Amino acid sequence: MTEKTTDDASTVLLLGAPGAVGRHLGLQLAAAGVRVRALTRRVDRARQPGYVLGDLRDPRSLQAAAHGVDAVFLGWPFATAEGAAEAVAALAGEVGRVVLLSSAAVQDVPGAGPYSPGRPDGEVEALLAAGGLRHTVLRPHGFAADALRWAEEIRAGGAVRGYGGGAGLNVVDERDIAAVAARALTEDGHDGARYVLTGPESPTQAEQVRIIGEAAGREVRWEEIPREAARHRMLTTGCPPALVDGALDFLHTRTATPEPVTTTVQDVTGRPPRPFRAWAADHAHLFR
Ligand SMILES: NC(=O)c1ccc[n+]([C@@H]2O[C@H](COP(=O)([O-])OP(=O)(O)OC[C@H]3O[C@@H](n4cnc5c(N)ncnc54)[C@H](OP(=O)(O)O)[C@@H]3O)[C@@H](O)[C@H]2O)c1
Incomplete structure (x- = not known):
């Protein structure tokens, strides 16, 4: 899609390196010959090559970590945008x-x-735009790895109990998000883009559970619970009521109308996004 301009001298700083996307991004960049500097809050890890000690909440440590790098991958893993400016x-x-x-x-x-009501992402996007930095925004849908929330029930065998089993969700593989990020970090032509990232299809939650069961060799089925029971369960985790109700409304809507898919992963990387089945096969051991 764009001309590659990476050279051996490129250095990328990863903020959130061990995270779901960051860990794949680090490997992909290193394989492409890009030097990777990963921020960590852990003193023991910071002693290892390729790491630098710092904290997203400590601007001075960020400035020091970013000194001399060509590009930064920034995740904001907090509930609010406090400190993002x-x-x-x-x-x-x-x-x-x-x-x-x-x-x-x-x-x-x-x-x-x-x-982005109830989430900091919109505010962080706005801060980047106002800050005058050249930037690219990745807007992924739900990560395939979110399926790990079912791991305990699937390992136990029998049923995964939840609301919205018929909701079709276009989950995206973290490796594909990382592949798009790697392009945007190392190529010209992505400034100002807002990339909405999805997988190639929108399997329902019940289908996802079945696919994982097949991959892991476990007899497992979806067991639908009433909305009120799901609401009660989510509220006990401390999730604010507005977010809980929004999530349940979303699942209800997506039962009638599955989430649409985009072609962005293919457009940017030249390769089709991985289907959920591939993620399940590659992570089957986590469900046994
Ligand atoms: N999950 C989804 O379905 C989904 C969907 C769309 C978008 N997103 C977006 O993805 C982002 C979260 O990505 P993720 O799932 O990769 O997160 P994650 O797996 O929870 O990783 C967060 C990373 O941030 C690091 N971190 C946390 N606090 C830090 C601090 N104070 N200073 C420096 N590093 C810190 C953590 O490091 P440690 O390992 O040291 O704790 C970890 O590496 C959010 O912006 C979210 O909006 C998620």
Whole structure:
């Protein structure tokens, strides 16, 4: 799609390196000959090659970590955008470009900018845009790895109990998100893009459970529970009521209308996104 301009001298700073996407991104960049510097809060890990000690909440450590790098991969793994303005300002003077791991929950409201009720992603996107940094935004749908929430029930065998088994969700493989990020970090032509990332299809939650069961060799089925029971269960985890109700409404809507898929992974990387079946096969051991 774009001309590759990576050379051996490129250095990318990963903020959130051990995370679901970051761990694949680090491997993919290293395989492409890009130097990777990964921020970690852990003193023991920071002693290992390729790591640098720092904290997303500590702008001075970010500025030091970003010194001399060509590009930054930024995830914001917090419930609010508190501290994000300081983090963006710390990066602004140091780096050429930023690739932000945002979320498909962000909507573009004409005249008001990116908006994500109950989540910080929209605000962080707006801060990056206002900060004058060259940047690319990745807006993935749900990660395939979110299926690990069912691992305990699948390992136990029998049933996975939940609400919205018929909801069709276009889950995206973290390796494909990382592949798009790697392109945006190392190629020209992605500045200002807002990439909505999905898998190639939208299996229902019940189908996902069945696919994992087949991959792991476990007899497992979806057992639907009433919405009120699901609501009660989610509230006991401390999730705010507005977010719980929003998530349940979403599942209800997607039962009638599965999430649409995009061609962005293919367009940017030249390779089709992995189907959920591939993720399940590669992670089957986690469900045995
Ligand atoms: N899960 C989904 O379905 C989904 C869907 C769309 C978008 N997203 C977006 O994905 C992002 C989360 O990505 P993820 O799932 O990769 O997160 P994750 O797996 O939870 O990883 C978060 C990373 O951030 C690091 N971290 C946490 N606090 C830090 C701090 N104070 N300073 C430095 N590093 C810190 C963690 O390091 P440690 O290992 O040291 O703790 C970890 O490496 C969010 O922006 C979310 O909106 C997620």
